[in-house]
Every structure is written in C-alpha cells, then in structure tokens.
Amino acid sequence: MEKSGHDRKRRPGGKKSIRASSAARKGHTMGELFRSEPMQLVQLFVQIEAAHDTVDQLGQLGLVQFKDLNPEVSPFQRNFVNEVKRCDEMERKLNFFGEQIEKELKEIQIERKSEEELSLVTLSEVNGDNRITNQMDELENQFDEIERELTQVNQNQEQLTRNYNELVELQNMLKKDSVFFSENTNQNFDDRREEVRGLLSESEASRSVKLGFLTGVILRERLPNFERILWRSTRGNLYLKHDPISTRIKDPHTGEEVDKDVFIVFYQGERIQTKIKKICETFGANVYPCPSDPKERKDLLHQINQRLDDLKAVLSQTSKHRRSTLMDIGRRYGTWREKVVKEKAIFDTMNKFNYDNGRKCLIAEGWCPKTSTERIVNAMRNATETSGALVPSILSVIQSREEPPTSFKTNKFTSGFQGIVDAYGIARYGEVNPAVFDIITFPFLFAVMFGDIGHGLIMLLLAVYFVINEKSLGKTKLNEMIKTIFDGRYLLLMMGLFSLYTGLIYNETFAVPITLSGLQGFDQESCHSQGVCQQKVNSVYPFGVDPTWFGAENALMFSNSLKMKMSIIFGVVQMSVGIVLSLFNAMHFRKPLDIWCEFVPQMIFLQAIFGWLVFLILFKWCHYYEDPSQAPFILNALIKMFLSPGVVDDTNRFFDGQLGLQWFLIFLAFVSVPWMLVAKPMILRQRHNESLLANPHHGDDEEESNGHGGDDHGHGGEFDFGEIFIHQIIHTIEFVLGCVSNTASYLRLWALSLAHSQLSEVFWARLFMLTFGIGNDTANRGASVVAIFIGWSIWAGVTMGVLMVMESLSSFLHALRLHWVEFQNKFFKGDGKAFTPFSYEKLLSPDEM
Template sequence: MSSAEMSMVQMYIPTEVAREVIYSVGELSLVQFIDLNSKVNEFQRSFVKELRRLDNIERQYTYFKTELDKRHIEVKATPFEVTGVQQSEIDEHAENAQLLEDRLSQLIDANSDLYVNQRDLKQFRYSVQAVDNVFKSSSNSDIPSGLGESDELLGNLESGGNSGSGSRQGNFISGVISRSKVGTLQQILWRVLRGNLYYYTEEVVEPIYDVKNDEYVDVNTFIIFSHGSMIYQRIRKICESLNASIYNVDLIPDLRAVQLEELKVKLTDVDTVLQQTEAALNSELIAISRDLPKWWEVIAREKAVYQTMNKCDYGDSRKTLIAEGWVPSDQVIQLNSAVKGANNTQSIPTIVNVMETTKTPPTFHRTNKFTEAFQSICDSYGVATYQEVNPGLPTIITFPFMFAIMFGDLGHGFILFLAAITLVLNEKSISAMKRDEIFDMAFTGRYILLLMGIFSMYTGFLYNDIFSRSMTIFKSGWEWPEKFEIGQTLFAKQVGTYAMGLDPAWHGTENALLFSNSYKMKLSILMGYLHMSYSYMFSLVNYLYFHSVIDILGNFVPGLLFMQGIFGYLSLCIVYKWSVDWFAIEKQPPGLLNMLISMFLSPGTVEEPLYGGQATVQVILLGVALVCVPWLLLLKPLYYKRKFDREAKEQEYIQLANNESEVTDETIDDGGDGDDDEHHEEHTFGDIMIHQVIHTIEFCLNCVSHTASYLRLWALSLAHAQLSTVLWTMTLGGSFGMVGVSGVFMTVILFGMWFILTVVILVVMEGTSAMLHSLRLHWVESMSKFFEGEGRLYEPFTFKSLLAGVF
C-alpha cells in the first residue's frame, strides 16, 4: 500500500548523442530529472539559442491556430505517431513554418485591405444616396430648417449658386458615423455652432463589417450644411475626432448618378477579388489544419528535450552531459537498455549509475484508469510522504460506500449507475472529444460514479427504499391484527424477522421516522468508529515501517487505548443493546447518550444499567483514558530529552579525546560553549514538547468531534429520504387518484415533472452534497489519524499531454 521504491540515477551522456538519448528517455516516461543548474539564470544556460528558435516556431503555430479559430475551421487531425525526429526534420519544420507565416500574412493583409476598401465603397455609396434623398426632398415643407429658409438654401446649393465657389461638392459635409455616436455628434455641433447649421441623418439598414475589430457595426449617414470655410474646417475636425468617415459627394444630380454607377462597378470588382482571396486563404488554412497537430507535437517534444537538457550539467571537458534524476527502482534496467539503444552508433556509451543518497525521493503510486481518480482524491489533500501508507487503495471502497449511506435509494442509485456506465462504455470516443470543465470532471471520475451508483443501489435495498416507495421482497416479520375498530390505534405483532434490510411493515407507520432516526443514527456512530479505527491502524503500519518505536509507545498505544476505551466502548454498547430483547425481559432500554455523559460526570454511578458490573467497567475505562492523556503528552518529549542529553555528552567526550576543543581559560571560566549546547538542547526539546502538546489536545478533542461528525451520514440519509417522499407526494403520487382522459394527461405531465426534479434535485444536487460530505470524512476524519502528507509528486519527463488544452 506504500509508494513505489525510488532510486537516484546519474547518467553520463556523450554530447554528440545527448539529444537522442534524452528523447528516448522522454518516450519511456521514467525519469524525473533534477535541475543541476538551479542557480543559473534561464537565459545563461547552454541551450537558450535552440529554445528561442523553437519558441518562434510555436509562436507561428499559435498564429495559425488563432486564424483557424477565427474562421471556425475545425482541426481534424488524422491519427499520427511521432517517433524519433532528426535535427534535419526540425530545420525543415522551421523553414516551412516561416514560409507559411509569410504566405498567410500576405493573404490576411490583402484580405484586410480588401475589406477596408469594400467598407469605404459601401459607405461612400450610402453617403451619395443620402445626399440624393436630401435634395430630392428639398421641396417638402417638413424638412427642418437650421439656416433661415431651408428650401431656399437647398435650392441654391443644388443649382450651384451658393458661395460662388464653383465647387462640385458645394458647402456641405457628408459621411458615415457609428450609430452610437450620432447623438454625441449632433450635440457637439449644436453647441459649437450655436444652432447655425442644418443637420440631416438617416440609418443604414445593412451593418458595416469592421475588419479591424472583427465585428459588424450599425452606422448612420449624415449631411451638415453651414456657412463659411472656417466653420466647415471645424465641423470636419469634430467629425474626424468621432471616427466618422467623410466623403466628397457631387452637388450636381447627374454627376451623383455617375458616382453611384462608378461605385457599383468598383464594389462588384472588389467583391469578386475578395471572394477569391477568401477562398485562397481558407484553402491554405484547411491544408494547415490537417497537419498542424502533428507539427506542433514534434516541436513541443523538441522543446521539452532541450528544456530537460538545460537541467543537465556539462563535464569538465564539455564532452559529456551529466544528468541526475529519480527512477522507480524496478525500472532501472529498462532505462539502461533504452539509453544504450539510443547511442549504439557511438564508441563512447551512455553510463547509468545508481547513486546512494540521503535525499527524500518523490512519491510514486502506480495507478490505472480505474484507480487513478481515487488516487487523485487523496493527492488533492496532500501527497503522501515517501513510503508512507497510501490511503488511495481503501478509498476505492470507503468513499463510494460512505456516499451510498447518505444517498441510499435503489432508484436514484440506478439512475446514477446508468449515467456512469454510459461514460465507461463509451470512454474511447469520449476521451477523443473536446470536453468542457464540468463534463471533463464527470468523465475523469466515471469509475467513482459507477461505484457510487452500485453502492447506492445496495444501501437502497437495505433501506427498502426505491423512489421513496418500499418493496416487499421477503415475508414481513410483523403481522397486523385482522379485526379492529375505526379510530383504534393498531399495534403490529412481531412474528419473525425480515430476511434482509428494513422490514416494509415500517413504511407508513406513525413511528416510522422515530425508528429510522434511531436506527440510522446509531449506524452512523458504528460506521464512524470502524472507519476511524482502521485508519488509526495505518499509523501503526507507518511506525513499524520507519522503525519508530517511540511513536508506537508514545503515540499509538495511548491513543488506541483512549479511543477504544471511550468510543469503542460506546459502539460495543450499541451492538449489545440491539442484541437484547427488551420487550421479553420487560425492561426499559437505557439511553446510551446519558450513559456516556454520566460515565464522565458521575463515575461509578449507573442509573439505568445495561449489563451487570457496568459501573466497575466504566470506572476502569475512564481511569485508562485519563492515564493516556499524560502518557501521550510526556513520554515522547522525555525520551528525546534523554536522547539529546546522551548525544551531547558523547560528543563532548569525543571532542576532549581528540583534542578538538581549543578554548582559552577565560572561555572555559565563562562557560560559553556549555551555554550554547544547553540552548540548542532546550530549543530542540521545546519544539518537540510544543508539537506533542498540540498533538495531544488535537487527538483527544478530535476523538469527540470526529465521532460526532459521522452523524452527517444519518442526517443526510434522513434528509434524502424525506425529500424524496415529499417530491413523490407533491407530483406523481397525486395523479394516481385521477381517472379518465384528464387522469392520463395529468399522469404524463406529473411524471415528467417528477422525473426532471428527481434527476436535477435528488440525483445531481443531493448527490453532489453527499459526495462532498464523503470527501470531508476521508480528508479530515480518516486521513488525519495517520496521514503525514509531506511528500512531493513523482513527475517524470514525458511526452504525454504536451498539447493538452490546445486542440
């Protein structure tokens, strides 16, 4: 149950084949390399030049991917396999990436210019049409006037008689502006010119594509009439400050018609060229999309190789690359074979040495697709210390079972089972899909969901609960009276024992909730006691493995006696109370909670005895528990205090014997060295004492709080059953009394409502809640009994998942 045994290896790799050897190691996914250049700046390492080149290629591939996403071109990569890549292939990839980037840049720039040209031509056309509409309507009396008589002004302008300039454009400004800025433009002009203008605007029905911001913008055309060239310059600057496009529109109607015809011809030509450019660009991108994942994989592997080589050190002659790393001990031979095969053309072999070290190796737990998710649950709390007991294995059973105790319903468990088995049976196709975050979490934990559904079906069978209904599978152990009067309180007679699970006779009775309440509450205490007890035994396994006798005697033994003397005794009393037929012996069963309280408050006094000699047993157990507190608190610190004193004396004797102490008489009289040693001992002893005080207080309090915490099993199980009953009663249960067409219609409608609410509320929401509570019981109540969790995860150099999240 502990992590795999690890070895530190040192590899001497000839420089000529360093890249090939590291590449082969990456394909094995065995070595976690140690950074031998941790004190060297990233930009001063040996392979910065190669990494910069590869970074540039990745930048180019990112550019290709961005353009593919922008044009919604899906990357449909054909299955490929990347094996050892030669340096010449990398050079070819770099050259091709540069050529493709230049080609795409030219096409995209040309495409953007064409879109800008198309936008200007469209806006110009709309401006000409707007000016045409204004002058055609100049005789209408409803045209607003801003400069005296508007009819006279517009008539003079169209006849060319205004200002005597002879300009074909006349004294007006026309253009196009974003619709959101129309009001702003009008307010600014009105305040600057104090109302001495004629302003006209109309909406453009077609949105205009803005290639710069890659969006369609609603725009308006506008026409402004005023007096004076200086005023016109001011108006133009105001319009340009609001990013309006200004166009020179002919004043004469015939010339405007010619302008419209010319714009139409130009727009047709631009649209034709734009379609051809778009087709060429899309064809280029589609061709890139077929091979981009493979190219990117090759470059990502090459980059990972050089990043790993940057962690290695050169020998004195710079002919050998020295690498160090951690490898599972049983795979050192496989590593040796792989690196030898990578440089079989060289006369100088790669040497792999297993080193002796005092460094703590990383923690490596071997998993498969079934156990991986359960291991992730434990690793999320903390990575186990090297060779510490791994809580991941028992979690495979305890996690879904704790969930099932809270979620116990045969129907709800079956729905969860169906969802999980669908993910399991289609895991190959789903793993190849691009998944969002929530669906990916469900898919990753598909085997957890599967076991949660199976265990929930089992506990639902024991609870005799399927969608809040009961099942009569075996013969009931209770018999109701055949004759009774109306209004009479009925009492069932026990005639036997139900074969397995909860007797269906309890369903619908007045005291059903009282019975299930007491039953599930005591079961929760028993489950908590068993869960914590076996978890606490793992601490003994750790102490035995690490040969820590003082932890066995100073922590495990007194802790075990304290826990078993109080809560083990309570659990035993629960089972014993269930085994007694209190009705047959005509006695009232005692309350166990009051019994436990009086055991501490009034030792030796038992008001309602559960068994003979109970008072004596409880006094003995209470005495053992009280003795265990100072035992926990003092034994380990006093042991280390004596150990430090003995080591200090031994060191002093060694120094005197070897004449290593060179102190003057003044120093000896002053006692400086002795004070320093004493200070060191007191500081170390103080640390251990403080740690042990905290551990003792935490352990004693946690025995109480953690046991009570398991009552969540009872509370959530009760809440789930009651909520299921309420949902049935308020929806589907009320439809069974209806008859005829209306009854059929209401049954269908209410069934749909019941099923949707069951899945959403009882399966998804309640299931999530129960899962989180089960997670807390493992992280806090169970793992705190033995789990140190000060390890670091084994992360070997590998080529797997280099492009995770990219495609």
C-alpha cells in the same frame, strides 16, 4: 558549471544495478498502490552527441524525474538557452497559425497523430552531428515563410475588405443623395431655399449666394448627438437631412455589421465647412465626395458598381487562397506543435544537466523506479546507437539521504480515488496510501448519506454511459464541469452502486418502500384493525428495513435511532482502521517507539471509550426487551460511566459484571493519556543523554532525534527536548479531543441521510401524489392527466436539481471531509513530493497542449 554527484557515495552501475532492480521487483509484494514504488537516485553520464536522443528516449519512457543541477544559474545563462529561445519563437508562430485557423476554419479539427507517428515527430531523421540544428533551421525557415505569407495575405485582404466596405458606403450614399437632390428638383430648389433662408443674413440674402453641401455615412446610434452638436456649433446655420440604410453594412474600420444612416448637410461659408468636417471626424462619420451634377453622380455610381464587382472577385480569390493555405497548415499543425513542444522540453531538460569539461560529457541526476532500471539502460543504449556516439552512456545508482518522490501506479479506475488523496496531500515516500481504502469506504460513506434505489440508479446509469463511451468522450473537448464528472466516472460508478445497495437496505425508492408481499415481519391485519402493528413470531423481513415502518407514527424515531447508531459504528471502525494503519507505517519505517508510545495507547484510549460505546449498541441490538421502556439507555450509561464511575443503575445495566468492566476501561483510558504524553519524549531524552556519554562529539546524530525515530521534528538538527515535549503535548491533545469530535463528526452520516430521505418524501407527496386527487371523476379525466403530467414534471425537475445535484454534492463534500480529517489524520502525514517524470505522454496531453 559545477560538477555534481562526485562527492556522493555511489554504487556501481551497469549490470549490477540492473540485477539489484530485478531483485527489488521480485521482492515488492505489498502491491503497487498500497505503498509508493521503490525509488532510486541515478546519475547519467551522456556524451554531448547522444544527449538529445537520450533525453528523447527517456521522455518516451516517462520514468525519470530529472533534478536541476544548476539551481543558482539564471535561465538566460544556461547552455541551451538559445535553442529554447528558438523553440519559444517557433511556438509563438504556431500560436499565430492556430489563431488564424480557429478564426477561419472552426469546423476543421487539427489532426492528432497516432503513437507510431509520434515516435517520428522528434528531429532525429538526418545523420550527422548537426542534424538537430539543420532540421530546426529548416523548420524555422518554413515557419518564417508561412508567417510572411499569412501576414501579407491578411494585410491584402484587410485592405481590400476596407476598400470594398468604403465603396459599399459610397454606393449607398450616392443612391440616397440622388433621392435628396431629386426631391429638391421636384419641389423647385428656389422654393426649397426658403426652408434654409435662416442660413443667410438679410444682407447676404439680397446677394446671389451659392450653398455648399457635405455628405457622408454615420452610425445610426450616433446620429442624434451628431445632429445636436452640429446645430449648436453652427448656431443653426445649416440644414441637415438624413435617411437610414435599409440593410446592415460592414464598417470599413472594424469590419462589424452595423446600422448606418446617410446624411447631407447644407451650409454656407468655408468656416462652417471646416467645423462640420471636424465634427464628422470626431463622431467617426465617413465623409465622401459627391458630385452635384446628376450625370456625374450616375457615372460615378456606375464606376463604383464595376469596382465592387471586381473587388468581390478579388476578395473571393484571396479568401480561397487564404483558406487553402490554412487548411494545409491545419493538416500539419498537430505534428508541428508536438515537434516544437518536444524539442523545447528536451532542451529545457538538458539545461538541468552539468557539463564535464574533462570528459566532454553531460552529467544528469534523477529519480526513477528501481524496477525500471533495465528499461532506462536499454533506452540509453538505443539513443547512443541512433546518435552515432562513440562512447556509450553510463547509468550508476547513487546513495542519497534525500527523501525520494512518491509514485503510485494507477489505472483509469483507481486514478480518481488517488486524485482525492492527492488533493489533500502527497503521501510520504513509503507511507500507507489511503486511496487503497478510499476505493471502498468513500463511495460507501457517500451512499450512507445518499441511499436511495431510484437516485442511485440514476447516478449509476450516468456513470455507465460515461464508462461505455469513454473513448469517444475522451477525444471530445468537454466543458470544465462535464470534464470533471467524466474524469471521475469510475468514482461515480462506485457511488451509484453503493447508493443502490444502501437504498435496498433503507428500502427507499424515491422515498417509496418496496414491499415483498407476505414477507413483512408484522401482522398487516392488526395494523389495519387495531392501528398497532403486532410483530409476527420468529418472522423478520429478509433484507433491509421492513416496509411496515413507512407511514407509522414512530417511523421517524425508528429511522433516527437506526441511522444514528450505524453512524457511530462506522465512525469508530474507520478511525480504528486509521490507527492500525499508523502501526503499519511505524513498522515500515522501523520506529518501535511510535508503536509502543503512540499506537498502543491511542488504540487503548479509543476502544476503552468509543469501542465500549459500539459494544453497547451491538449488545442492545442483539437482546430483546419485552418492555421497551425498561431497556437501558446507551447514552446515559456512557455519561454516568465517567460522572458516577462507582454506580451502575438498573436503568443503565446491560449485564452482570458491567461495573467492574467499566472501572477497568476507565483505568485504561486514563493511563493511556500520560502514556501518550510523557513516554516518548522521556525515552528520546534518555537516548540522547546515553549518546552524549558514548560519543560527546556526535550527540545530535542519534537516529531517534533526527526525525527518523521521532515524529517529524528534528530532521537532523540539534536535539531540543522542550520542542519535542511541546510537540507531543499538542499531538496528545489533538488525539484525545479529536476522538470525541471526530466521533461526533460521523453523525453527519445520520443527519444527511435523514435530510435526503425527508426531502424525497416531501417532494413525492407534495409535488407528485397530490396531483392524483385532481379530477378523479370521468368528466374531468383530461384535467387529471394534465395535472399528473405537470406534477410529475415539477417533481422530476426538483428531484434532479435538488436531490441529484445539490444533495449529491453535499454528500460528496461530507464524505470528503470524513476521509481527509477523521480518517487520514490518524496515520497520514501528506507532506511528500509527487513523482513528476519527464514524460511526453503528459506533455502532449490535450490538457497541456
């Protein structure tokens, strides 16, 4: 095998590497979630004697993502393929044991080991060079012995069960046959023969002919077809009688409980007998011998009863032995499973290493956090001492231009939000992590669409239940849907809290407002006497929407205006934050060109148009107009700003000097587009030409054209101005058109909030409140109570099914879209590689096991 890492530039390992990592840890003040952990590529030199224990120790740490240094080598040609095959075979046997346990002992839970016990699971107790092989041999022999024993017990039990079921069929058949023959005796068999006279021809009837019979058991559902085929194949030369078995019996071949019938066929001739036997075989009928003599039948039935009692006792003992064996296996199954899974993972990982013939050691490479170097070195030192290797393992940090994997330290609260981002794409190494902002913005935007005190409280209570019982529920095997909700319990908690908050702002509880008496901003007497509510002087409802609006004729108009403008404000603010985060990325990656040629013109363009729109909304909210019809229209002002840039009508005038400010904003917006389009490609071209003049042989090595200074094109390839310019055109068009479409997309906040509110109101008024008008008089009070209960039940069911399930899912998906597209496309590339370290914790998780 080839050696790896010798041609790379390496920094000295050991203590120097540890000191460097400590310094990096102290200097890392941006937060563990805002950007990826600082990663480094390390090279390990491990003696063969210590390799197994080293990988085991690193698996317990879960801090190293090993690289495959033998990608061109087939899995069947690697160093430890035989050990992997042995583990696969042991895993197959464990699966067999597990299937048997699941069939027989469904109530037995396979025991899980504690963290302290898990440290003893690996094969590392015996001293000596061959301890791993010896223990694998011992474990493999133990599995072989158990498999042979289980297979033998299963075969014996299967055969005994088949014999028992056959005897049960024979027992029922003999009882029924005794009835058949008893009926024939009571009615005089000679008279009965007249019924089967059609079996014989006239010449045969004159002679003394003895009838034969065949008896057996058949599935009841097959009996009609069986009888029809018999009749046709023998042309009616038979007599068939059948009787159902009163209880369900087990089929000897399948072991399933089925309904069966006993049948007896009278026939004449060996040819017909042969036909009947073949038809019985075809229909799966079990044919048994039956003596014609009553005494012989009675003796046979007595023998069968004795054999059934004996078989029942033997089966009981066999079943107890099998159950005892499986219970013993079940107690050790968890430990065995974890042991085999660990061993297989260790040898799979060791197959990624290179073998150095000169040093007689294994060489490994992998990514790890810079702050974890000391812990990894200590683990390697412990592994060397445990294995008894004479030469210590060495760790050295190596330089590489390969992009490191991305790793964010999350906990049970932040992991759900990180999962939302990772579902879209893994952040580039060093890129700003959107999950930091999603923790607040995602549940908030969801709540804008789902705002209701009652609905938010239900969601909050469900989340609180999951959080309080997270330990017990985490150990329980939940179905897929419930598990998905449980995994996102903290996300659900935040969504419930924010829905409760926005419900207070909207002043809606199941579409019913909460009224704080005497605090309304409108005169209630004028509402009742004049039909028009007069606003009180210097009086505003203290929090949220004034309840007086509910039930007013213009309530929907007011709600639409409020929520539509709020949606625009939230959208522009979130998109502006996204552009600011692109500035942080450019500063982190040291790309000044991206700052001046992308961030600055993008921010100018967005604020010149949509920032101006937000300003007009806030300006109009802050100013009182005595005659609302004379108030300027925001939409008309924005449209005419571009269609009639030199004119500001009185109907669109907000303040003096508006025309000059609009001219300036239009100028900035139009200048920013060619700025985004042309500046960056031209500067890159100029730098490329200057590089060619300075060093003609290395013209394609400049930083800006190899993907580090440009925007994701080049990546070390030859400079192509046409490709860069086309890419910039696409990027500019996407941003300019995206500003319009993304802003419009935020109107979904208004649309879904309106739909949620209207549905809540309809359900409340039409399903629940209507029932209060039924049977108001005293005589019909009972009917009124029943009607109210029925109405409440329907309302509660529809609320849970439509609003709490369908509407919440719809709001969740729309909030997801706003974050993935409208927010993250301003700064997030999402084309990184996730950090997937070799870790027992993930390997032995219930989902993986």
